[in-house]
Amino acid sequence: MADHDAAAQAAALAEEFAPDLGAILFTIYPDADSLDTLRPGQTDPDSVNAANRAAAAVLAREGVQVFAQRADRGAFRRYMDGREDSQANRLAWRDRDRLLQGDAALQALGLDPKQARPRPSAAKITGSPADRLVRAFGDGGGPEFDDLAEELLAAGRDGVLDVARRKVAERFGDEAAEDFAASLLTLAEGAELGPSGWASLVALPVALQPGPLPDAAAIGASMIAAGLLEEALDIRFLPEWRAPERLAALSPVALRRVLLDMLEGRAPKDMPPAASLQGQDFALLLGLQIDWEIPVWEEVALNGLPEAPDEPPEGEEPELTPEQHARMQLFDRWRAGVFESSGGCVPLGLVAASETGAEIADFLAEAGSRSEGIEEIRNFVAVARDEARGEKVVCVPQVEGEALRLALYTESGSFLDELRLEADQLPVAAAEMPPLLAAFVTLVEAPPGG
Template identity: 55%
Template sequence: MPPKAGLNDGLVGQAAALAREFAPELDAVLLTHFPDAETLDLYRTGDFRLGEADLATVTAVNRAVAAELAANGVRVFVQRADRGAFRRWMDGRIDTVENRLAWRDRARMLSGAAALEALGLDARIIPAQPRLGTVPGPLADSLLAAFAEEDGAGFEALAHALLAGGRAGVLELAVRKAADRLGEDMAEDLVGALLAVAEGAEAGPSGWAELVALPVALVQGEVPEAAALGSGLIAAGILPATLELRFLPGWRSPEAVARLDPAAMRRVLLDLVAGMEPRDLPPADTDELADAGFGVLLGVQLDWTIPSWEEIAAEGPPDEEAEEDSPEDAKRTAAFDRWRAATFEAGGCVPLALVPPSEIGDEVSDFLGEAGQETAGIEEIRDFVAMARQEAPGEEIVCRPEVVGDGLELSLYTAAGRFLDSLSLAADELPARAEEMPRLIEAFVVVVKDAPGR
């Protein structure tokens, strides 16, 4: 008599079929490996998406899913469930399926061959990477052709492969060919695109890492401690929980970053992922930074948004289109603005924005443009006051500011109460919000609440 079918018979085959179906839409997947039944029971609840499957079935499902995904080029990550680490994660959180599935043991994540071996699989099932070839010319031509394509996916894939293979000569040749065939502007565009690719890679414990930079205007010529500034930014709560940011402890020069070619940029990224000082970008001299007026904090950002197999099996592959202008984004933007203002008040420097290193120059240029506009607004008010002083030589001049809508109206009087002149400024002509202007104006003229003599 054949054995009676068990409750979980067929789950392994169903999971393998689902993995084959979803593999073309996935880049990476996280599987949780359970060392014993007690840990599995702690991890799931009555309505947990693994249902009531026993440890042997869960382990078999993980192995079958990993084999299918890895054979189809999906990066497989494995975390070994640990009861202590999981309890610490859940402490203070509402006990929901979503919070349980969100646990990531970042310190002990396995990937690549180590992940498959932890599940008892042969790492040789991972497909070998296609060979690039040895002749630089055809590879450079292929890179240029891919650069001309509209979607850009082929260009990024080939550029990543060339960078990973250390083929800097091919990249340089492609730039020279772009200049000869298409002009210097297109060559510069190609370099910019290669730098953007070089700033991110499949690397690090989370599987994806990116370089980030925080340009800082040193408006008082003083250079604050880089480590404290970076720690303050991280503590300000401007990043989602799925991103981890690690800054280098010292300052870097914007000019030195701008001199990096794509191959050097990738080496800097890999050094930061490895926890090393970047060989291509040594720390800057702080006296030189103070003279130049700008410094850069350089860091690496790790993306921990690896979808778990349980989430994928229940809901399908994740939607790549992120919601724009979400309430969470607005809160993080407000948190950054608060931190930036507090940093300026405390130390006199102005952090600009967290950007890829290749965008430092644009960020500094935008800041200088805005600073120029602010200076122009202040100078107009200074000239207005100076003209009034010429009309009343020897008399004390006072200013009565009044907010009108978003703009500001300034009325000048002598201290004795004689009206001299008025000036109306729209919001876009002001270096700060109209309500904040009196504290700026009182630096060069007495500000009063009411007109003298009234």
């Protein structure tokens, strides 16, 4: 009776949550020991598995992607090693290498795969495909627009999307047409596909310096090894440089083809390696990002659906969590290392593929202001060398919060001058400036003779 009640409650919750779930992960417990290891205090694996089966049956019928993993005590203990023993960490375990999906997941849960149904489309507007898409966009977008656009992307109907874009321009203006095109690219670069149920294209644009190109594969590997990514993300970079201009020229359907090719392990024909980047200012690494943060049924049943983060007021940047701030600092250190080892190449931010152009434009705008700081340092050192009358000049750098103070001395210990630069005047974080400064002035830890 208790098992029946638990299963009925799970099915009712699944009915409630199904409209807001794209994918869900169930854990199958083969015995009481595995259940106790992963969920201390629970002792009845049959009851838990029955409740999971009931919820999965409902969700599969509602078109939610169902994933399953078998509780593996060894793999779980290896995952927990070094982590705090908290409920959140326990629920965050994903057996990425052996995750089941589709028919295999349903069969493992004890369900007939024929129970699964495609998710009902939210698109109810009638008319030609282009007109339906335009009307959905004019009504504010949302699920109906997304579903209509997804149907056209999946069918490869670039022509219809182009007609719709022109109609949006005629009806709502050029700015709206740009928003429409951007929305299509955003939809095209990510999809409910892949081993975790969500995959997307990302890009790492890099500002180049004259001379030989740095090793693309080495830069991509070093970024992943530097621990810059959120734990739930897995990125696989293609090993060669690509041209940003080629990416910017892709239609939404072509961008989706790139995603599908990379998911299948194929080199994307629409984004081949750059034949030559001679004289180019930027190149990019193209990556496939797998998001493993599939909601776990036990957590959803316990805490409800994950809450969307609060949106900051318009014009304000979102407040960073301590983890995000730490990753930003790691990124600054990694970027400074790449700058030094590559002869001056600068990785920009890791962004969604469709945002590459905007990231480069932002970098150029920021570099225009920050390059003035580097030029100011060069001039500062040059003036000091004139004052030193041939004696060697050395620099004592001091980080003051996010600012950088530079004090110049002669090698014999005579003070020459000092300069303070704020964070917005520096090309990288203050703590990462010394390798850059060392290129044109000798650095010392303390004033000579002090």
